[in-house]
Amino acid sequence: MAPEESAEAESLLPSFERRFLAARTLRSFPWQSLEEKLRDSSGPELLLNILQKTVKHPLCVKHPPSVKYARCFLSELIRKHEAVHTEPLDELYEALAEVLMAEEPTQCHRSYLLPSGDSVTLSESTAIISHGTTGLVTWDAALYLAEWAIENPAAFAHRTVLELGSGAGLTGLAICKTCCPSTYVFSDCHSCVLEQLRGNILLNGLSLEPDTTAPERHPGHNAHDAESPRVTVAQLDWDVVTAPELATFRPDVIIAADVLYCPETVVSLVRVLQRLSACLKDQQAPDAYIAFTVRSPETCWLFTSELVLSGSPLLQYGAAHPQKPHGPYSGGPPGNAARFSGGIP
Numbered sequence: 509m510a511p512e513e514s515a516e517a518e519s520l521l522p523s524f525e526r527r528f529l530a531a532r533t534l535r536s537f538p539w540q541s542l543e544e545k546l547r548d549s550s551g552p553e554l555l556l557n558i559l560q561k562t563v564k565h566p567l568c569v570k571h572p573p574s575v576k577y578a579r580c581f582l583s584e585l586i587r588k589h590e591a592v593h594t595e596p597l598d599e600l601y602e603a604l605a606e607v608l609m610a611e612e613p614t615q616c617h618r619s620y621l622l623p624s625g626d627s628v629t630l631s632e633s634t635a636i637i638s639h640g641t642t643g644l645v646t647w648d649a650a651l652y653l654a655e656w657a658i659e660n661p662a663a664f665a666h667r668t669v670l671e672l673g674s675g676a677g678l679t680g681l682a683i684c685k686t687c688c689p690s691t692y693v694f695s696d697c698h699s700c701v702l703e704q705l706r707g708n709i710l711l712n713g714l715s716l717e718p719d720t721t722a723p724e725r726h727p728g729h730n731a732h733d734a735e736s737p738r739v740t741v742a743q744l745d746w747d748v749v750t751a752p753e754l755a756t757f758r759p760d761v762i763i764a765a766d767v768l769y770c771p772e773t774v775v776s777l778v779r780v781l782q783r784l785s786a787c788l789k790d791q792q793a794p795d796a797y798i799a800f801t802v803r804s805p806e807t808c809w810l811f812t813s814e815l816v817l818s819g820s821p822l823l824q825y826g827a828a829h830p831q832k833p834h835g836p837y838s839g840g841p842p843g844n845a846a847r848f849s850g851g852i853p
């Protein structure tokens with residue numbers, strides 16, 4: 509490969525690497541650029557490098573993605589190769605044969621590369637909905653909120669963060685690894701989600717505090733490494749949690765991603781936000797950042813109107829993040845906008 513060819517090809521590699529490890533939709537890959545580069549190149553180096561950055565990547569080998577995803581990806585890669593070159597490339601067919609022989613387990617992995625060079629790896633369900641919950645997979649709003657947090661670490665640094673409806677844990681793990689919160693409380697209502705979440709926290713090298721409901725009851729806990737946040741997982745169901753229970757969390761920041769997916773949950777979620785906003789800490793109400801995919805304008809409208817009715821004025825609605833996400837994982841289909849609300853006084 510000529511030097512200029514190799515420089516151009518290099519910009520394709522991180523793009524394939526990041527998208528493949530996070531199992532982003534195949535449509536979001538730069539296939540067109542790949543095809544153009546394949547036409548201009550004579551040797552197999554580019555495709556071999558793509559293999560190394562995707563199915564043969566050490567993260568992928570250790571924590572494999574869904575078999576179906578790897579199969580579809582390799583089939584597409586082979587199609588691109590065959591469209592341009594007549595000589596078959598054995599390594600591609602060998603990699604495909606390997607995944608064709610593999611069984612699809614019920615759990616798979618996604619890894620997200622952080623700008624710090626670190627990564628977040630999650631074990632997730634291969635089914636979008638399983639065990640009666642949507643919380644066993646990562647949703648786009650979680651990714652957008654993680655990207656926003658990484659760009660705005662000061663919103664979380666040295667603060668107590670409470671996350672509602674954490675699901676698989678992507679946003680919280682990205683914040684814990686890059687934004688230096690003092691305490692991070694993951695929460696959810698579903699027992700399978702909580703079990704998977706605890707596993708994902710440990711998988712990412714964080715330790716879990718034993719007390720899952722009230723981190724601030726143990727301010728003198730001195731076995732803790734001051735560099736990393738205190739991390740707890742709480743079972744918190746918006747439908748049943750009481751005001752005194754919520755008061756024990758005393759968050760500086762509340763976050764939630766993709767929790768506005770049906771009108772039924774909105775009323776109880778707003779009640780929780782309202783109760784938390786009444787818990788002043790050092791005379792300050794917590795900030796709140798809610799990211800959501802706009803699936804139904806009615807549900808968004810219900811959320812904002814319920815917030816207003818609850819007496820919790822919603823500030824900066826949609827101001828913290830425009831419609832178009834701009835992080836390295838961006839590129840979802842139109843309509844997958846994330847919106848943020850900030851500061852519930």
Ligand SMILES: C[S@@+](CC[C@H](N)C(=O)[O-])C[C@H]1O[C@@H](n2cnc3c(N)ncnc32)[C@H](O)[C@@H]1O
Binds near residue numbers: 644648651673676745
């Ligand atoms: C669509 S998932 C989003 C998960 C994660 N935040 C993400 O964006 O990937 C919605 C999450 O809200 C949780 N949830 C739904 N109703 C809840 C409730 N009443 N109390 C607490 N969590 C709830 C579900 O268990 C699930 O984990």
